[in-house]
Amino acid sequence: MKNPTAPTKSNRRRVTEIVAATSLGATLLFGGSTLGGWTETETIATPATQIAAGELALNMASELWLYNGAVITEADLASTPLVPGDVLSYHGYAQIGISGDLHATLAFSTAATGTLASSAIADIEWSVAGDPTAKTVTRANDGAQVPVSWSLTMAPVGDPAYANGNEGERQTLVLDDIRVELIQVAK
Incomplete structure (x- = not known):
């Protein structure tokens, strides 16, 4: 005869499920990692609340165009045709602005363009501070005015460039x- 008060197989299973559920609940409540936890934040000490980024700035000043050595206005330049032997030049100052520990190069980036045949041009030169190569500048040059120039010389009369006529x-x-x-540029 069976003991009516003895736990049955289904009762033991039920007890095991209750114990497992209770253990899992206690784990989650008292140190488990999936439901939530305490957090705290602290602001780090800084010398300022905002830090500005550095900057490069370039402004051209005291610009001057010369046509065969004489000053010419931009308006007159637009209406003055170049002929063999002419020299056209630009002179100005590049005012450098450098904020931060930056290194940069200052140079002319392109030459003049257009349909004028390159064979009709005897020479194109440019310089930065008297040097035909790019000039490296740093924050020590902040506020400096660097002389820049560009010139174009048309091939002179009688040059082989004009052998084909016009x-x-x-x-x-x-x-x-x-x-x-x-x-x-990189430091």
Whole structure:
């Protein structure tokens, strides 16, 4: 005969499930990692609440165009045709602005463009502070005015460039494409 008060197989299973559920609940409540936990935050000590980024700045000043050595206005320059032997030049100052521990190069980025045949041009030169290569600048140059110049010399009369006749005649030269750039480089 069976003891009516003895636990049955289904009762033992039920007790095991209750114990497992209670243990799991206690684990989650008192140190488990899935339901939630305490957190705290603290603001770090800083010398300032905002830190500014550095900057490169470039402004051109005291700009001057020369046509065969004489000063010419931009308006007159637009209406004065270049002919063999002419020299056109630009002179100005690049005012450098450098904020932060930056290194940069200052140089002319492109030459003039247009339809003017390159064979009609005897020479194109540019310089930064008298040097035909890019100039490296740092924050020590902040506020400096660096002289820059660009010049174009048309091939002179009798030059072999004109052996084909009217080389360069009625063609254009686009000066808007000439740029002075200040470009950050690695230290």
